[in-house]
Amino acid sequence: MYLKSLELMGFKSFGRKTVFDFTRGITAIIGPNGSGKSNVCDAIRWVLGEQSAKALRGTKMSEVIFAGSSEFKASAFAQVKLVLDNEDRAMPMDYSEVAIGRQLFRSGESNYFVNNSRTLLSSIKEMLMDTGIGKDGYSVIGQGDIDDIIFQRTQSRRALIEEAAGITKFKHRKQSTLTKLGHTRTNITRLQDIISEIESQLGPLAEQAEKTRKYQALAAEIRQLEIDLVLYDLNQLNGEYENINSMRLGLLAKIEEIEKFLAEVDTKKAEARERFAEFESVLQSRQEEVKGVVAQVDVKRREMAVLREDIKSQQARSQAILEEIDGIENMLLDGGNEISDAENRLKDEEAREIELGSVMADIEENIGKVKTELEKHLKEQTDDKESAFQIAVKLADRRNRITTATQQMQILERQLDKGEGDVASAQSHVEKLTTDISKLETEIATMKEEVERNRSLLSEEMARLGKIEKDYKRTEEELVGVSDQIKMFRARSNLLEELRHSSDSGIFRGVQAALALKETGRLPGIHGIVGELIKVPAGYEVAFETALGGSIQDIITKDAETAKAAINMLKQNKAGRATFLPLDMMTAPQALARPNARGCLGVALELIEFDAKFYTVMSNLLGRILIFDNLDNAVEYTRQNRNFNRIVTVDGEIIRSSGALTGGGEARKSGGILSRKREQEELEEKLRVFEGKESKMRSLLNNLIKERQALLSSTRDRDDSVRRREQSLDFFEKTREQKVSELKTRSEEYSNIARDRSEMTARLESLKNELSQAGAELATLEKQDEELSGRLNALGGKEGAIQARLTSLTGMLGERKLEMAQILERKKAIKKEIEAATRRRRDAAERKDRALAEVERLKTLSTDGEGRVATLQAGIDELEKRKETLESAMETIQNDYRRMSKELDQLDHAYQSRVRIEDSTRKKLSELDIRMAEVKTHISTKEGILSGEFNLDINELNHTQNRYESREELAGRINQRKFEQEVLEPVNPLAIEDYEKTRERYDFLNSQIADMTEAADSLEQVIAEIEKISSERFLETFGQISIAFNDIFEILFPGGSGLLKLSDPQTPLESDVDIVCKLPGKKLSTLELFSGGEKALISLALLFSILQVKPPAFCLLDEVEAALDEANVRRFTRMLRSFADKTQFLVITHNKETMQAVDVIYGITLQKSGISRPISIRLEDDDKIKEFTVSKAGMRERNYAVAGAGNATEENLQ
Secondary structure, eight states: OEEEEEEEESBTTBOSEEEEEOOSSEEEEEOOTTSSHHHHHHHHHHHTTOOOTGGGTSSSGGGGBOOOOSSSOOOSEEEEEEEEEOTTOOSSSSOSEEEEEEEEETTSOEEEEETTEEEOHHHHHHHHTTSSOSTTSSSEEOTTHHHIIIIIOHHHHHHHHHHHHTOHHHHHHHHHHHHHHHHHHHHHHHHHHHHHHHHHHHHHHHHHHHHHHHHHHHHHHHHHHHHHHHHHHHHHHHHHHHHHHHHHHHHHHHHHHHHHHHHHHHHHHHHHHHHHHHHHHHHHHHHHHHHHHHHHHHHHHHHHHHHHHHHHHHHHHHHHHHHHHHHHHHHHHHHHHHHHHHHHHHHHHHHHHHHHHHHHHHHHHHHHHHHHHHHHHHHHHHHHHHHHHHHHHHHHHHHHHHHHHHHHHHHHHHHHHHHHHHHHHHHHHHHHHHHHHHHHHHHHHHHHHHHHHHHHHHHHHHHHHHHHHHHHHHHHHHHHHHHHHHHHHHHHHHHHHHHHHSTTSSOOHHHHHHHHHHHTTSOTTEEEEGGGSOBOOTTOHHHHHHHHGGGGGOEEESSHHHHHHHHHHHHHHTOOOOOEEETTTOOOOOOOOOOOOTTEEEEHHHHSBOOGGGHHHHHHHHTTEEEESSHHHHHHHHHHOOOSSEEEETTOOEEETTSOEEOSSOOOOSTTHHHHHHHHHHHHHHHHHHHHHHHHHHHHHHHHHHHHHHHHHHHHHHHHHHHHHHHHHHHHHHHHHHHHHHHHHGGGHHHHHHHHHHHHHHHHHHHHHHHHHHHHHHHHHHHHHHHHHHHHHHHHHHHHHHHHHHHHHHHHHHHHHHHHHHHHHHHHHHHHHHHHHHHHHHHHHHHHHHHHHHHHHHHHHHHHHHHHHHHHHHHHHHHHHHHHHHHHHHHHHHHHHHHHHHHHHHHHHHHHHHHHHHHHHHHHHHHHHHHHHHHHHHHHHHHHIIIIISOOOGGGSOTTOOOSSOHHHHHHHHHHHHHHHHHHOSOOTTHHHHHHHHHHHHHHHHHHHHHHHHHHHHHHHHHHHHHHHHHHHHHHHHHHHHHHHHHHHHHHSTTOEEEEEESOTTSTTTOOEEEEEEOTTSOOBOGGGSOHHHHHHHHHHHHHHHHHHSOOSEEEEESTTTTOOHHHHHHHHHHHHHHTTTSEEEEEOOOHHHHHTOSEEEEEEEOTTSOEEEEOOOTTOHHHHHHTTOOHHHHHTSOOOOOOTTTEEEEOOO
16 A cells, blocks of 8 residues: 555645645655645645644644635635555555545535545544554654654654554544443433432322322212212202293294284385385486586586687797797808808818828838847847856856855854853753752742641631531422422413313313314304403402303304304214304393492492403393392392392302392302412412522522532642642652752763764865865856846947937827827818708708798698687587476476375384384393393203213213202212312322332333443453553564664664663553663763754654554655754665665655655745646756756766656646
């Protein structure tokens, strides 16, 4: 497997699409500083999943997107695609090529691709694990990475060895398993807390469930007793209903006789109205005819007035046209003079045009001669400039060589100067170490005092924390009690709401079915039942439920048609019976004034609130019912006054106008609708109060939690502070010991510094000789450049004179052309004047002819108009006579009309007399109907209670059964059972269900804990197995890399030795990896004391040892040999060649020695447009090879393949 190609588009300086094709072996990427070489390294890191902008030499990730330049706009996204050859199936994918891609948009959206299919970053990381080419692997070594990875972070060394050992995937799996184990342990703890809470709830719930069962048994017995009470009342009501029905039949017969008389009167009135209509028709006909005659007269008069106005207008128009003709004749005379003057001016301009043409021809001939002379001069100047350019190129090369040599000399001189300072520095270091040790001892004493003070403060905060915990627990218990009350209120509220819509609501089955027709939209004319459409004062629910009785469930409809439609649907569906109150048939009875009597609370109608459109209904039901505070006051009032229908007390006793009294111990309310409504409102009020209390408690709890968290945070911080101080104490002790050890090693540095200074002095002399030779060559080239500059200056002066002559002639020609253009413009303007004057004369002649014709036409129209006026006047006179005849006939018809109207009034008087008699009879019938409806409603209410509330079929029950001696006995037994119920209250109706659900949840959670405990044990076994395998693989690979490191170290440092060792071999997966080196001629020393070049070479030794044990598909090295001298660079390149058969190398370099060792070279340059691009480099192109600092002789020593246009391609951004 190897890197086949790399495609960049919109990435950093690669604004255009650029493709690099790579082959096996070694490829070099070269170019000037800032051209974009290292951006290739960044692109490979980025596409492999790098998430740190800092690692990509930026501050934020969006900086990798091309930012634009003076010629190209900024890219909308960055895209990189890396293609790996996978013929050997080194990657676990069944593809011969694996393409990894990444996109980043300016919006922050990021995409990853594998073979053009979108994927996740985690999938790419897992795919590249243990291959060495991931973002954390050792296949990409950027600028400065050698020092960072090898010398600054010992953990990074171990990470490289882990990658080579192939245990990165195991570490990832271990971390994932540890995360799962932590979550499992947390879940077990959470479940145990929940189970503990549930155990405390099970006991009270069991008691509540048993109490609820007893309550339900009493409710069943009360239900049967209430059924018996309803049957008892039904027998009484059926007898009363039969008596009322017989009286009603007599009144109906009397009404039938009156209606027969009224029908005869209606017939006579109809005949009279027919004759009356005939008179009206004739009279209307004559009136219309008169109107028609008057209209015709008006039309003819208006038409005659219009004609007269037209005649006046035509005469005025004719006079105006004659005046206009005089003006036109004057215009014709002036136009002829204007044309003659313009033709004279045109002849003068044509003569001047001929004269200028001759002058311009002479000037153009002279300009041609001067241009020929200038072209000859410029050719000579161009040849000299080309020679000067060649010399300038050579000058630049010599100056670059001098600059490079000078810079290297300066570096060596600075190093030599620094070496002198190192001796003095080492002498002063001992004194500094003594001072540091003294300061460390003072710091240790101070830290011990701070530890004791923090421990004292920690004890005080723990005491405060204990008090807050007690307050929190007490408040939490109170909150649980309030929450339980809220739950009970909500449960009762929900129960009432469900009861209102259920079959147990007390609403009759037929009423429920009719209301369903409204809710489904089939009968929108249904407004609702009476009980839902009124609002009664608090405490009056019993009184109004008693007053309304069964009528509380009567249904109010828009009209009788809606009521009939509802009844028909109930019949068809056999859905029960219901009473309907149509608004269009109800009439309000005479209002009953509130009596000034003791205990009278008012007329029932006046005490309630309802919509005004229901007034007639509510007046019929409650308009003649009085509400009293108690029975005594009601009886006293009844003895003196009977002008009411019924009196109802607040407790529900009834006194009828006949003197009958109804009352007793019955606790049932008629239907219970108003009571439930009131209870619902009270529950809502209680909920608001308790919810406010709950909110305050929760706020207090939150404050306690915040205070507790603040104290916990403070105690943790203080505890952490104590631990940090103790750790610092240990650190300072170890630091003091290290400084003592460091003092012993300083004496060994002096001999090494002297040897290094000798080598640098020799290199400095060599550079001085090279600088002298380059200076001599530079002087020769500068002399040649000076001679050419003199010749170019002389030619430049002659060119100026020629250019001045050419400019003068060109200016003269321009002035003549301008004058010629002005003459042409003036000629054009004069011609336009002549054409305009001619056109105006022609138009004036045509207007004169049209005006004369118009005068003749207007005279003809005026004569015709005067004839039509005379004709219209004759017609008007004839229509006036016709109008007088019609008005005489209309007077006769109106006299007959008044006589017939008097006869019709007499018939209406007789009809109204009989209607009053019928209304009186119907009123009596209405009173019987109301009473009959009341009885019927009571019967329906009782039947509805049986069918709706108790779900019993009335037809299957025996109405005459009576197992009790009196109604009072039956009511007494009901009260006794209800009292027993009240003793048990309050009862949670959901207690049984809550207990069963809680018990089921308790058992389920216990089983969950058992499963999770088993899963946690299994995860711990998996972690132990992963650690065992990882340790074995790590130790095996570490041993191989350690042997390879020693072998390669001896090659790079002949006579030296290198060793890798673990700081703690007992825990290899946690241990640091240390490097111990001994360079030839030097004592064993720490890495920090080596020079920069030695450090770089040791780093490369470790890198090559890893590559030998686990070679990756490719390895990119970005200027890693920058700190090496020529001898060590040669060692480095020989090592590259020896590894090239196993690993593909991409080397970014400026070094000539490295370039001579590679197989392929890519040159990268940065254009003026700010875009990096690859360029063609050919062996015969001397200038470009010099530009990229590649020695021509060195390049031809070997047969290299140099990258050209065929390998690196570039496409324009669209």
